[in-house]
Amino acid sequence: MNHLCDFCGEQRSIIYCSSDAASLCLSCDRNVHSANALSRRHSRTLLCDRCSAQPAVIRCIEQSVSLCQNCDWNSHDASGVASGHKRQTINCYSGCPSAEELSRIWPFFQEFPPVAEPDCEKGLGLMTISENNISNCWGPPESNSTLGISSVGKMKDPKVVDKLNPLIGSSSGPAICLLPSTADQTAGSVDSTTPKLDCVGTKDFEFSKDDFCEDFNVNDVDMTFQSYEQLFGVSHNQINHIFDDDDDIDSFFDLRETSAANSNHQDEFVGEASSAGQPNPMLATHSNAVSANSVMSNRGKNADSRLFFSARHAHSSLSLSFSGLTGESSAGDYQDCGGSSVPFRGESPWFPADPENSQLPTASRDSAVMRYKEKKKARKFEKKIRYATRKAMADVRRRVKGRFVKAGEAYDYDPLAQTRSC
DNA sequence: TTATCAACATAGACCACATTAAGCC
């Protein structure tokens, strides 16, 4: 499946930008994200080679494909043949990295066609990459593990850079800060001597970054997980005990769910998103917010969508019904509830509640339950931009104390002024 | 153990106006 670049519409899209909710070819990615300081903060990663709609989180070394969480699960199901494939997590990046820098974070990057170097402003081209953990990769620029432009600014501090460069084994290249996720910490994939990092987004995060920069050594971290044991620190069998209830899974991941609005960047894309109801992979990608809004509007804050099985059968496939979803709900919404969109393509990982049809092995069920719980945990209630053009207008609209003011009136905030917009 | 207070976190309101959707001819 070759998805064309959302920007030029000509080249095959390779990069996924969450902030723009766009799939881009390498060339457009660089052109678009070298436009200004805000666009450089956009967190990007590879596009899933399989569905071409979701950001990839895993690179299958064996198959040489980048996969999103869904496709990874489908391809590398614990009970499947491909489950033993060697996989590598894919890091997010922001900034305006060169091909060499991309190759550094993605060793397989050389497989992609070369592109011309963009005209990045000196210093602003500093690349930041982050662990492409589903829980924090697409968070707010300053509150997720990607060090945003302001953090890069801090990294310009000679003291910080001096600490970072030895860590990345380069004294000449741009400073790169790779943060291990909390999941890695709990998973035991990081050496036990690695300092503990506080959950990103907490008030202690600033301190944590310093801690990390002092003691953390990227070279010590093996980002390749070959087994459940390596990833979670326990065996696949044991993991069911850990996930026995939500309290356990909460403490296991120690993740902090956030409802903070995320998209504060000025979009360079001025293309109206597809109208509601039309199938659009980009919309599906950000349907989290839709479902969150839907759920919240119907059930109040902190409402938790709950999954119910209708146990109905239609054409030998499952039919799922969910509560708390409104008419705005899409296939992506069902994903949010833990159920993959896959069932709607006839490849349900779930098995029917009907005992007569419950022929699948327990391991498969456990795997499905674990997927559901992991997905439930990884849900993010990000703000979704439905109309990029309106966002673009709001971004440039002048304000007084945060409120829009009529054109021509005196204002105290000019979003076009770089000193305020950064 | 309970009450009080301060500090902190969070949700919602507010604003202008371009865009969208619906209705009508």
Added chain:
DNA sequence: GCGGCTTAATGTGGTCTATGTTGAT
């Protein structure tokens, strides 16, 4: 059914404020 026009509704982001939560005393 299609196109053009009118009109009401919608959505966008930064800031402020009210309310809720947490921890210390």
